[in-house]
Amino acid sequence: MSVWRLVVREINHRRLNFLLSLLSVTVGVACLIGAQTLLKADRVTTGQLLNDRQAEIEIAVAEKQKAVEKAGKELQDAIRKQMLGLGFNVLILPEDQELSELHLNGTMSATMPEQYVDKLAASKIVTVNHLLPSVTKRIHWDERDREIILVGTRGEVPILHRGMKKPLLAEVAPGKIVLGHEIHKQLELKVNDSVTLNGSDFTVSAVHSERGSVDDVTVWINLAAAQELLGMQNLINAILALECECSGDRISQIRAEIVSILPGTQVVEKYSQALTRAEAREKTKQSAEAALAAEEKAGQKLLTQERSARRQLEDRHAGFAAVLTPLVIFASLLMIGLLTFANTRQRTSEIGILCAIGLTTPKIMFVFLSKAAVTGLIGGLCGVGLGLTTGVLLGGLPSNGITLPDLFATGGLLTTVASAPLLALAMTGIASWVPALYAARRDPAAILQGD
Amino acid sequence: MLLHIDKVSKTYRRKSGDVCALQDVSLDLDAGEFVAVRGPSGCGKSTLLMTTGGLLGPDSGQILFNGKNPYELSPHARAEFRGRSIGFVFQQFHLVPYLDVLDNVLAPSLAVASTSNGVRDRAHDLVKHFGLMKRSHHVPAELSSGERQRTALARALLNEPQLLLADEPTGNLDGKSADTVLSHLQEFAENGGAVLLVTHDERAVPFADRVIHLCEGRIESNGS
Numbered sequence: 001m002s003v004w005r006l007v008v009r010e011i012n013h014r015r016l017n018f019l020l021s022l023l024s025v026t027v028g029v030a031c032l033i034g035a036q037t038l039l040k041a042d043r044v045t046t047g048q049l050l051n052d053r054q055a056e057i058e059i060a061v062a063e064k065q066k067a068v069e070k071a072g073k074e075l076q077d078a079i080r081k082q083m084l085g086l087g088f089n090v091l092i093l094p095e096d097q098e099l100s101e102l103h104l105n106g107t108m109s110a111t112m113p114e115q116y117v118d119k120l121a122a123s124k125i126v127t128v129n130h131l132l133p134s135v136t137k138r139i140h141w142d143e144r145d146r147e148i149i150l151v152g153t154r155g156e157v158p159i160l161h162r163g164m165k166k167p168l169l170a171e172v173a174p175g176k177i178v179l180g181h182e183i184h185k186q187l188e189l190k191v192n193d194s195v196t197l198n199g200s201d202f203t204v205s206a207v208h209s210e211r212g213s214v215d216d217v218t219v220w221i222n223l224a225a226a227q228e229l230l231g232m233q234n235l236i237n238a239i240l241a242l243e244c245e246c247s248g249d250r251i252s253q254i255r256a257e258i259v260s261i262l263p264g265t266q267v268v269e270k271y272s273q274a275l276t277r278a279e280a281r282e283k284t285k286q287s288a289e290a291a292l293a294a295e296e297k298a299g300q301k302l303l304t305q306e307r308s309a310r311r312q313l314e315d316r317h318a319g320f321a322a323v324l325t326p327l328v329i330f331a332s333l334l335m336i337g338l339l340t341f342a343n344t345r346q347r348t349s350e351i352g353i354l355c356a357i358g359l360t361t362p363k364i365m366f367v368f369l370s371k372a373a374v375t376g377l378i379g380g381l382c383g384v385g386l387g388l389t390t391g392v393l394l395g396g397l398p399s400n401g402i403t404l405p406d407l408f409a410t411g412g413l414l415t416t417v418a419s420a421p422l423l424a425l426a427m428t429g430i431a432s433w434v435p436a437l438y439a440a441r442r443d444p445a446a447i448l449q450g451d
Numbered sequence: 452m453l454l455h456i457d458k459v460s461k462t463y464r465r466k467s468g469d470v471c472a473l474q475d476v477s478l479d480l481d482a483g484e485f486v487a488v489r490g491p492s493g494c495g496k497s498t499l500l501m502t503t504g505g506l507l508g509p510d511s512g513q514i515l516f517n518g519k520n521p522y523e524l525s526p527h528a529r530a531e532f533r534g535r536s537i538g539f540v541f542q543q544f545h546l547v548p549y550l551d552v553l554d555n556v557l558a559p560s561l562a563v564a565s566t567s568n569g570v571r572d573r574a575h576d577l578v579k580h581f582g583l584m585k586r587s588h589h590v591p592a593e594l595s596s597g598e599r600q601r602t603a604l605a606r607a608l609l610n611e612p613q614l615l616l617a618d619e620p621t622g623n624l625d626g627k628s629a630d631t632v633l634s635h636l637q638e639f640a641e642n643g644g645a646v647l648l649v650t651h652d653e654r655a656v657p658f659a660d661r662v663i664h665l666c667e668g669r670i671e672s673n674g675s
């Protein structure tokens with residue numbers, strides 16, 4: 001006969017005592033495991049939530065980034081196509097031209113010979129790539145009864161020593177007219193319409209979209225036609241020099257070179273329309289960058305808020321567990337102790353006879369502690385099951401996408417769960433020790449004479 | 452001489468007063484002898500038995516078992532001595548309520564290391580010998596008083612003790628059952644064991660080799 005047989009028979013005989021002890025252990029261990037599972041579930045959920053949020057933010061930021069890149073590319077493109085294409089531009093004017101007239105009215109009254117442009121083109125000028133002679137005058141369009149700026153241009157004059165470059169601006173062909181935005185809009189003119197300008201007939205070859213400058217009230221025709229219309233044969237008001245290639249103090253270099261070829265002229269830097277557009281694009285790019293920064297900042301703020309909310313939840317759970325777990329374990333220990341004590345009282349006669357038949361004190365203790373071990377082991381396993389279930393349910397698993405294996409993926413919980421039965425064993429052992437010692441130390445003579 | 456009890460005295464000291472249960476009790480017992488100690492209730496019979504069985508140390512005098520005083524042994528060694536050399540039978544049986552007859556008989560094997568097969572065979576033989584075969588898988592609550600006492604007797608004999616100590620083993624039994632138990636005790640003595648029976652039951656007298664009268668803790672007559 002082994003002690004285990006005795007223990008099993010006794011458990012089977014006094015089931016209530018055993019079940020209550022088992023319940024005590026189970027509840028104690030379940031509380032510990034449940035709390036640990038919940039805390040772990042909290043941590044894993046937090047990790048996942050923050051990861052998800054981070055991913056969302058990253059996607060949003062990436063979108064904004066793309067917008068910034070696109071804006072940047074557009075800007076670069078614009079600069080390349082228009083700024084770089086045009087270089088920067090200067091206006092060559094007769095020395096006596098009042099700049100205030102040009103700036104206030106968009107027109108010029110001083111003139112210079114048209115051959116100046118040919119002279120410049122024939123020179124060895126290096127700082128200028130394209131030359132456009134023009135006349136510009138504010139006139140009254142009699143047929144339409146309105147004020148306009150008339151520009152006559154003859155297209156590009158090739159710079160001889162370089163050969164003809166790809167023309168940057170097409171000339172306005174004879175008999176054609178190009179209209180600024182305000183004009184074609186108000187006069188309801190479109191491409192191929194015929195118009196008469198102060199007695200001369202033209203066909204509309206192009207209409208410009210809005211530029212927000214004097215261009216909007218300007219019409220362009222061929223230089224010769226304009227000279228004739230204005231009675232300015234062989235005279236021009238200005239030469240537009242485009243794509244000036246200079247670095248450093250460019251304007252003074254260009255000015256020096258031009259004036260040396262064409263004395264009696266002045267050189268004015270012309271603020272390019274392309275620059276305005278580039279600036280607008282720069283603004284777009286800047287606002288896209290600002291949006292990106294704002295998105296990043298908002299994302300970080302959201303993340304911080306989420307993190308602190310989760311931390312609060314975790315702290316609350318941890319605080320609760322820190323109080324509840326020791327309390328429940330203490331109550332379990334007390335309960336196990338009391339139940340073991342009650343068990344020793346029930347087994348008084350048995351203790352007496354075990355003593356009489358020669359069981360030593362440690363062996364009698366062993367009988368009680370073996371039962372405690374069985375209780376602890378089974379209760380520990382039940383407690384692990386119950387605790388995991390409770391923790392999983394309280395932790396909101398698996399609806400939040402986290403599974404039980406996720407909780408075990410990183411250490412901690414696995415160790416706790418694995419050591420729980422041992423802990424339960426220790427719990428029942430400690431709680432049963434005193435009653436078992438009390439039982440083993442009882443006076444068998446008194447017991448056996450009693451009843 | 453198997454058992455030599457020499458001027459043993461025992462007084463229970465309680466707050467309510469001292470009770471002198473044994474006073475200068477001397478008694479010798481040989482192997483194969485069946486001695487009955489008779490006396491009225493409260494005369495110290497149970498105290499004598501506990502003292503003899505190594506469960507209750509005397510205040511003075513000594514007990515020698517095979518020339519050795521068990522109270523000079525450590526509690527651990529004394530427990531082992533009880534397990535090996537002494538068998539107890541009580542009026543209240545003191546059977547383990549959740550073990551069946553066979554397991555109750557086997558209980559002393561918890562104390563004494565023995566080959567499990569050998570001890571099971573012996574338990575089986577004892578159950579058979581005491582006519583408990585049909586009851587071997589019944590728990591004490593399902594047994595008659597006589598069957599319970601025979602189970603207790605079988606348990607006492609499992610480890611083949613040299614001395615059997617019986618405290619009122621027939622107190623709860625009818626005539627026939629009492630006779631059965633007493634004849635088993637007699638049989639044990641005839642087979643070389645020593646029996647010390649304490650009882651107030653007259654029915655024991657014919658079975659005993661010697662009857663001693665105890666009165667208020669003193670031996671009154673050491674007759675035959």
Ligand SMILES: Nc1ncnc2c1ncn2[C@@H]1O[C@H](COP(=O)(O)OP(=O)(O)OP(=O)(O)O)[C@@H](O)[C@H]1O
Pocket residue numbers: 446449463464465470471472491492493494495496497498499651
């Ligand atoms: N544990 C004890 N504490 C105090 N007094 C005790 C104790 N056990 C027995 N006594 C007293 O010692 C005396 C002898 O008791 P004991 O049990 O030996 O008598 P007994 O002859 O066996 O009686 P009975 O025939 O009724 O069983 C009694 O007066 C009893 O009251």
Ligand SMILES: [Mg+2]
Pocket residue numbers: 496497498618
């Ligand atoms: Mg008695």
